[in-house]
Amino acid sequence: MAEETLQDPLNETEVNIPQQLEVAILPLQNTTLFPDTVVPLAVGRERSMRAVESALSTEEKFLGCITTKSEGVTGDEAKYDDLYQVGTIVSIKRMMRNEGVMQLIVQGLERFRIVEWSGEQPYLKARVEKLPELERVDDEAIEALKRNIQGMIQQALAMLPQVPPEIRMAVMTQTDPIQLSYFLASVLDLGVETEQKMLESNTADELLSLTHGALARELEIMQIRSKIANEAQGEMDKSQRDYILRQQMKQIQKELGEDDEGGEKAEAQQLRERLETADIPDDVRKEANRELKRMEALPQSAPDYHVIRTYLEYVLELPWRKASEEKLDLNEARKILDEDHYGLEDVKERILESLAVVKLRPDSKSPILLFVGPPGVGKTSLGRSIARALGREFERMSLGGMRDEAELRGHRRTYIGAMPGRIIQALRRVAVNNPVMMLDEIDKLGNDYRGDPSAALLEILDPAQNSTFRDNYLDLPFDLSKVFFIATANSLGPIPMPLRDRMEIINIAGYSDREKLNIAKQYLVPRQITENGLKPEQFEITDAAINLLTARYSREAGVRQVERTIGNLARKVALKVAQGSIDKVVIDVAEVREYLGPPRFHPEEARKEMPAGVATGMAWTEMGGEVLFIEATALPGGSGLTLTGQLGEVMKESAQAARSYLWSHAVEFGIDAEQIKQNGVHLHVPAGAIPKDGPSAGVTMASALASLYTGRKVRTDTAMTGEITLSGLVFPVGGVKEKVLAAHRAGIRRIILPAQNESDIEEIPEDVRKELEIIPATRVSDVLKAALEPASFDENADTQRFTLQDMDGKKGDATTDRLMAKES
Amino acid sequence: MAKAFNRHFQFLGSSGGAKPSGRLWLPAADVYQVADGWVVKVELAGVAAEDVEIEVEGNTLYIIGCRKDRSCAAGGSFHQLEITYSRFEKTLKFPASIDGVKLDHMFENGLLIIRLHKGDE
Numbered sequence: 001m002a003e004e005t006l007q008d009p010l011n012e013t014e015v016n017i018p019q020q021l022e023v024a025i026l027p028l029q030n031t032t033l034f035p036d037t038v039v040p041l042a043v044g045r046e047r048s049m050r051a052v053e054s055a056l057s058t059e060e061k062f063l064g065c066i067t068t069k070s071e072g073v074t075g076d077e078a079k080y081d082d083l084y085q086v087g088t089i090v091s092i093k094r095m096m097r098n099e100g101v102m103q104l105i106v107q108g109l110e111r112f113r114i115v116e117w118s119g120e121q122p123y124l125k126a127r128v129e130k131l132p133e134l135e136r137v138d139d140e141a142i143e144a145l146k147r148n149i150q151g152m153i154q155q156a157l158a159m160l161p162q163v164p165p166e167i168r169m170a171v172m173t174q175t176d177p178i179q180l181s182y183f184l185a186s187v188l189d190l191g192v193e194t195e196q197k198m199l200e201s202n203t204a205d206e207l208l209s210l211t212h213g214a215l216a217r218e219l220e221i222m223q224i225r226s227k228i229a230n231e232a233q234g235e236m237d238k239s240q241r242d243y244i245l246r247q248q249m250k251q252i253q254k255e256l257g258e259d260d261e262g263g264e265k266a267e268a269q270q271l272r273e274r275l276e277t278a279d280i281p282d283d284v285r286k287e288a289n290r291e292l293k294r295m296e297a298l299p300q301s302a303p304d305y306h307v308i309r310t311y312l313e314y315v316l317e318l319p320w321r322k323a324s325e326e327k328l329d330l331n332e333a334r335k336i337l338d339e340d341h342y343g344l345e346d347v348k349e350r351i352l353e354s355l356a357v358v359k360l361r362p363d364s365k366s367p368i369l370l371f372v373g374p375p376g377v378g379k380t381s382l383g384r385s386i387a388r389a390l391g392r393e394f395e396r397m398s399l400g401g402m403r404d405e406a407e408l409r410g411h412r413r414t415y416i417g418a419m420p421g422r423i424i425q426a427l428r429r430v431a432v433n434n435p436v437m438m439l440d441e442i443d444k445l446g447n448d449y450r451g452d453p454s455a456a457l458l459e460i461l462d463p464a465q466n467s468t469f470r471d472n473y474l475d476l477p478f479d480l481s482k483v484f485f486i487a488t489a490n491s492l493g494p495i496p497m498p499l500r501d502r503m504e505i506i507n508i509a510g511y512s513d514r515e516k517l518n519i520a521k522q523y524l525v526p527r528q529i530t531e532n533g534l535k536p537e538q539f540e541i542t543d544a545a546i547n548l549l550t551a552r553y554s555r556e557a558g559v560r561q562v563e564r565t566i567g568n569l570a571r572k573v574a575l576k577v578a579q580g581s582i583d584k585v586v587i588d589v590a591e592v593r594e595y596l597g598p599p600r601f602h603p604e605e606a607r608k609e610m611p612a613g614v615a616t617g618m619a620w621t622e623m624g625g626e627v628l629f630i631e632a633t634a635l636p637g638g639s640g641l642t643l644t645g646q647l648g649e650v651m652k653e654s655a656q657a658a659r660s661y662l663w664s665h666a667v668e669f670g671i672d673a674e675q676i677k678q679n680g681v682h683l684h685v686p687a688g689a690i691p692k693d694g695p696s697a698g699v700t701m702a703s704a705l706a707s708l709y710t711g712r713k714v715r716t717d718t719a720m721t722g723e724i725t726l727s728g729l730v731f732p733v734g735g736v737k738e739k740v741l742a743a744h745r746a747g748i749r750r751i752i753l754p755a756q757n758e759s760d761i762e763e764i765p766e767d768v769r770k771e772l773e774i775i776p777a778t779r780v781s782d783v784l785k786a787a788l789e790p791a792s793f794d795e796n797a798d799t800q801r802f803t804l805q806d807m808d809g810k811k812g813d814a815t816t817d818r819l820m821a822k823e824s
Numbered sequence: 825m826a827k828a829f830n831r832h833f834q835f836l837g838s839s840g841g842a843k844p845s846g847r848l849w850l851p852a853a854d855v856y857q858v859a860d861g862w863v864v865k866v867e868l869a870g871v872a873a874e875d876v877e878i879e880v881e882g883n884t885l886y887i888i889g890c891r892k893d894r895s896c897a898a899g900g901s902f903h904q905l906e907i908t909y910s911r912f913e914k915t916l917k918f919p920a921s922i923d924g925v926k927l928d929h930m931f932e933n934g935l936l937i938i939r940l941h942k943g944d945e
Contacts, residue, residue: 056902059892061909095905107910 017089017110017130023064024051025087025124027078032195033065033088034182035108044101048075051123052092052102061092064112064128067192078124080117086131086200087112108182111199134178135203145208146177149184152215159226178204181211190214268296271312280320284476288315307413314420315474317428323482324392324432328359333389340385341378342519343511346763347371350506351386358390358484365463366434366484370442370500372492373508374621374738376558379488380440382508387436392484395426400441405451408460410473420473423460423480434482442499443489454496461485461502509737510557510625512765513745516550517543524563532570539573541566541587548592551745552599557625557738569595608716613708615787616719617700618743618751619692620735625742627719630697631684632704638680645685648693655683657726658702661780662709665728669784671709681708696733698724699752702780703787712788719743720752720777720787728780736760744768752777752786849891849910855918861925862940866914869934870907878929878938883921887914887936 026041026048033039043052055063066087068075073082090106097103112128119125136142153171157163174180185198194214201207275288295308333355337348354367371379380396387394402408410421419425426437445454459465460480468477487503489495511519521543529539546562554561572595573585587595610616613632618625635642641659643652659681666673683701685692699722707714721739723731732754740751741764753761755776761769777783856863866887868876876889890911926941 053901056905057900059894059909060890061893061905091908091910092905093908093910095902097903 017062020115020127020129021062022118022125022127023062023089023112024054025064025066025083025126026051026055027075027083027124028065028067029073029075030067030192032067032185032192032199033090033106033108034186034195034199035088035110036179036182037108037186038093039090039106039108039186041104041106042101043075043104045075047121047123049102051125052095052104054123054125055092056095062109063090063092063106064088064126065090065106065108066114067196069192069196079120080124083114083124084196084200085114086196087114087128088199089128089130131202134201134207137203137205142177142204142208145205145212146180149177149180149208149212149215152212152219153184156215156219156222159222177208181207184211184215188214188218190218267309268292271295271309271316274316275312278316279322280315280318284315284320287476288312307418311413311473314424314428315476317431318424318474318478319427319431319433320478322432323434326362326434327391328355328389330356330359333386336389337382337385340381340388342522343515344378344382344508347382347506347508350504351382354504355386355389365467365481368461368463368485368487368503370487370489370495370503370505371508372489372505374510374557375490376556376560377508377510378558379508380438383436383438383486383488386484386486390436390484393430393432393435394438395430395435396438396440397422397426398440399453399457400444401446402453403446403448405453405456406472408453408456410471412472413475418473420471421456423469424471424474424478427478427483433479434484436484436486439485439487441489442487443491443494445494454499457499458502461487461499463502509735509763510741511559512741512768513547513550514765514767516559516562517546519559520546520550520562520566524559524566528563528567528570532567532574534570534574534577537584538577539570539585539587541569542589544589545587545592548589548599552601553592553596555601557741565596610713610716612711612713613704615700615704615707615714616716616743616748617697618719618721618739619697620694620738625735625738625740627743627746627748628685628692628697628700630700630704631686632701632708633682633684634675634708635680635682637678640680642680642682643684644682645687646691647685648691650695651685651693651697654695654698654724655701657724658698658705661702661724661726661728662705666709668781669706669710671706675709681705694733695723695731696721696735698722699730699754699777699780699783703783706784707788710788712790714787715750715789717748718750718752718787719746719748720783722752722754722757722777722783724780730754730777730779730783732756737763740764740772740774741768744772749773750775750786752783754778849908849912851887851912851914853887853914853916855916861942862918862922864916864938864940866936866938867934868912868931868936871936873931876929876936878927880922880925880927882923883918885916885918885922885938885940887916887938888912 026043028041031039031041043049052063055061064087066083066085068078068082069084070078070082088108089110089112090108092104093107094105095102111131113131114126115129116127117125118127150172157168157171171180171183174183181198185195190198194210198207198210198214201210271292275285275292278285280288291308291312295305295312298305298308330352334348334352337351341348351369354369357364358366371382373379383396384394406421408421408423410424411418420428423437427433427435439457442457445452445457447453460469463481466480466483469480470477485503492500492505520541525539525541525546526536529536546566549565550562553565556562569587569592573587576585585591593599610629613634615630617628617630619628620626641656643655647655659676662669662671663673663676666676683704685697699720702724703714703720706712721733721736723733725731736753736757737760740753740761743751749771750773752775755778758776761774764772775782775786777786852867854865856865864885864887868887868889868891871889871891872894875892876887879886879888888911891907891909893907893909922940927938928941929936929938931937
C-alpha cells in the first residue's frame with residue numbers, strides 16, 4: 001500500500017524561494033514568527049493591510065514578517081530603525097476580511113535578513129536575503145539538548161492536562177529539534193527579545209540552548225505556580241479531607257464495632273436474663289427494662305453506657321424483696337441481751353417491748369430507737385445484740401461529720417461518679433431488706449451549703465414515709481419500712497426536734513462503780529484475757545484492783561477506759577507469760593500501782609476546806625457527770641457581777657438571777673443589802689478552760705453568793721443541782737443520775753435535788769442511793785438551809801467573813817483601804 | 825505564566841493556531857491498484873501542467889510542483905483567500921518497485937491523474 005511520508009528533509013531546500021527577493025514587510029508587535037509554524041494573525045492597520053494585499057497579489061503570496069524592537073510603536077508608525085533586521089518569510093495560507101480586519105493564517109517558511117529597505121509607503125518594502133539553514137556544530141550536544149527539551153516538555157504536559165491530544169502528539173513526535181524549538185518559541189510567551197534571539201540563531205546549538213534555557217525557566221515557573229496552586233487547593237480541601245477521613249474512621253469503627261457490638265449484646269443479654277429472673281417489683285423491672293433498652297442503643301464507648309450498666313447492676317443487686325428470716329423469741333432475746341450487757345434493766349425492758357410489738361405484728365413498721373448516752377456505755381453493742389436477738393443482719397454506719405445530704409440520699413445519675421446514698425449501699429451490702437441498721441453518732445451530723453443530712457434522715461426515719469424512700473441515684477421507691485433503725489447519740493441537744501420526734505428515745509446513763517465492777521468481772525476481764533492470748537488461770541484481778549482502776553485510772557461514764565487499762569495489765573502479764581513465767585499473776589492494788597504507775601486521776605473529791613463563797617455543784621457532761629465548784633468573792637468598792645469560767649448565756653443569767661434574788665431577800669437571809677450594793681462580786685467556775693452552760697447551777701450559785709454575803713460556809717459534804725427562779729423556786733433539771741453518781745464518786749454524801757426530780761432518784765443504783773442523804777428542795781431557802789453551815793465565829797477560819805463583819809461596823813473608804821492593805 | 829501557556833495551547837487546539845508544520849503544501853492523493861498497474865489521483869486543481877514534475881525512484885513516486893496564483897496580478901484586491909498557493913511535493917511509496925513502469929498523466933477536472941502501467945514488454 002502506498003503511504004505518505006510527512007516530510008523529506010532532502011527536499012526542504014527545494015522551497016522555491018529565491019536567494020534574494022523584494023517583499024512587502026509586515027511589522028509585528030510583541031510577536032515573533034518562526035519558520036515551520038502555522039500562525040493566525042490579525043491585521044487591521046492601513047499600511048499593514050496594504051502590505052498584505054500587496055503580498056496577496058503576488059503569485060506565491062510571500063510576505064516578510066519582522067518584529068518591532070521598539071516598544072509602543074504601531075505597525076503604521078514603524079520606521080526602519082524600529083524593526084529588527086531578521087524576520088521570517090511567510091506564505092499566506094488563508095485570508096478573510098472581517099469587519100475591516102484581515103484574519104490571516106500564515107505559514108512560516110524561511111528566515112531572512114534585510115538587505116536594503118526599498119520604501120516605507122504605501123507599505124514597508126525591502127529587499128531581503130534568505131538566511132541559510134542552521135548549522136549543526138556539535139551533533140551530540142544537540143542530541144543531549146533535544147532529549148532534555150523533550151523531557152521537560154513531558155513534565156510540562158503532565159502539568160497541563162487540558163492540552164488537546166493532537167498537540168501532544170505533534171509535540172511528542174516532532175523529531176527535528178529545530179522545528180521543535182521554533183514551535184516552542186512561538187507557543188511560549190518568552191518575550192520579544194528572547195524570541196528574536198532564537199530567530200537570529202545561526203546554529204542549531206545556539207537555538208537549542210536558548211530553547212532549553214527558556215523552557216527550563218518556564219517549567220520552573222509552572223512548577224512553582226502549580227505548587228502554590230496545590231497548596232491553596234490543599235487549604236481549601238482540608239475541611240473536605242477531614243470529612244473524608246472521618247467518614248473513613250466511621251467505617252473503620254463500624255468494622256471494629258461489630259466485635260464491640262457483639263460484646264455489648266452479650267452484656268446486655270446477660271443483664272436482661274438477670275433482670276428476668278430477678279425477684280424485683282414490677283415497676284422496678286419496667287424501669288430497668290427501659291434503661292436496658294437505652295443501654296443497648298448506645299455504643300460501648302459512650303460514657304452513658306457504663307453509667308447505665310452500673311445502675312442496672314445496682315438495681316439487680318438490691319434486696320427488693322429478700323428478707324432474712326425472723327426468729328423472734330422474746331425469751332431468747334432477753335437471754336441474748338443479758339448475755340451481752342450487764343444491768344441496763346430499763347433499757348432492756350424497753351427494747352423487749354419494742355420487739356414484742358414486732359413479734360405480734362410482723363407487718364408493722366419497725367420501731368426506730370435512739371440510744372442516748374455517754375461514750376462506752378454499750379450503745380453500739382446493744383444494737384448488735386438486738387440484731388442477734390432478732391436474727392437479722394446488722395449494719396452500722398457512722399453519721400458523724402456527715403455534711404452532705406447526698407451522702408445519705410445519693411447523687412442523681414447525671415453527675416459523673418454518681419453513687420447511691422449510704423443507706424442503699426448498706427442494703428446492697430447486707431443483701432436483705434430487713435437488717436438492723438445502726439445510725440451511729442446521729443448527733444454529730446454536720447450541715448453546710450450542700451444541704452442538711454438530718455433533713456434526709458427525716459424521710460428515712462419516718463415510718464410513714466420510708467416505705468417509698470427514693471434514692472436520688474436509683475430514682476425508684478425502695479421500701480425501708482422493714483429496716484430496724486437504731487440511732488445512737490451522746491446528747492440529744494444537737495438533734496433537731498423533728499428528727500428527735502421520730503424516734504423512741506432510750507437513755508443509757510453511765511454506770512456506777514458497782515456496775516462497772518460487775519461489767520469488768522463478767523465481760524471485760526475475760527475478753528481481755530482472750531484478746532491478749534492468756535488463759536483464765538494465768539490472770540486474775542481482784543475487786544479492789546478493779547475498783548482502783550475505775551476510780552483512779554479512768555474517768556468516764558462508760559467502761560471503755562477501764563477495759564483499756566485492764567488490757568494494759570493483761571499485756572504486762574502476757575509479756576511475763578511469754579518470757580516463761582508459769583505462775584498465775586494476781587493483780588491487786590499494789591500490782592496496779594506497779595504496772596500502771598501512780599493513779600492518773602484524782603477524783604474530783606469533795607474539798608475538805610471550803611472558804612465562804614464556795615459551793616459544790618454537779619454538772620452533766622457527755623462523758624457522764626462531774627462535780628464542780630463555784631467560787632464567789634467580793635470586790636470591795638467594785639460594782640456589778642463579774643462572771644468567768646467560760647460560762648454560757650443561760651448560766652450567766654442564772655447567776656444574775658441568784659444575785660438578784662439574794663439582794664431582794666437580803667433581810668430574810670441576814671444579808672446587809674448595802675454590802676451587795678457597794679461591793680462588786682466575782683463569780684468563777686473552774687476549770688476555766690471548759691465551756692459550761694445550762695440553768696442547773698442556779699442553786700449552787702445562789703448558795704455560793706449567800707455563803708459569801710453571810711459568811712456562813714457551804715457544807716463540804718454537800719453537792720447540789722437545780723434551776724432557780726427569781727421568785728426563789730427550784731426547778732427540776734436533767735441528768736440527775738449521772739450527776740449523783742459523779743458526786744458519789746467524789747465522796748459527797750449529801751445531795752440537794754429539786755423536789756420535782758425525786759422520780760429520778762429511783763434510777764440511782766441502790767448501792768449508791770443508800771449511802772446518800774438526798775434532800776429535796778422546792779425553794780431557794782430550802783437549799784440554803786440545807787447547804788450553809790450555821791453561823792460561825794471562828795475568825796481564823798474565815799478572814800473574809802471577818803472583814804465583812806468589820807465592814808458592818810465601819811463603813812466607807814477606810815474599810816476598803818484596810819482591806820486592800822491587808823490583801824497586799 | 826502557566827495561564828499564558830495554557831492559552832497558547834488551547835488556542836492552538838481550538839482555532840488551528842500556531843502549529844508545527846513543514847514548509848510545503850502536501851496535496852491529497854488517492855492510489856488505486858488496477859489490473860495493469862496503479863492509478864494515482866492527486867488533488868492539484870489550478871496547477872499548470874508545466875509546473876508539475878513526476879519522478880520515479882525505486883518504489884517511490886515523487887510529485888513535485890508549485891501552485892501559483894496566476895489570476896491576481898490584474899490589480900484586483902483579495903477579499904478572501906483559502907486556496908494554498910505554494911510549492912508542493914507528494915511522495916508516495918509503493919509496496920513493490922515501480923522502476924521501469926510506463927507513466928502517463930493528465931489533468932481531469934482539476935485532478936492530476938497518473939497511470940502507472942506495468943511493462944508488458
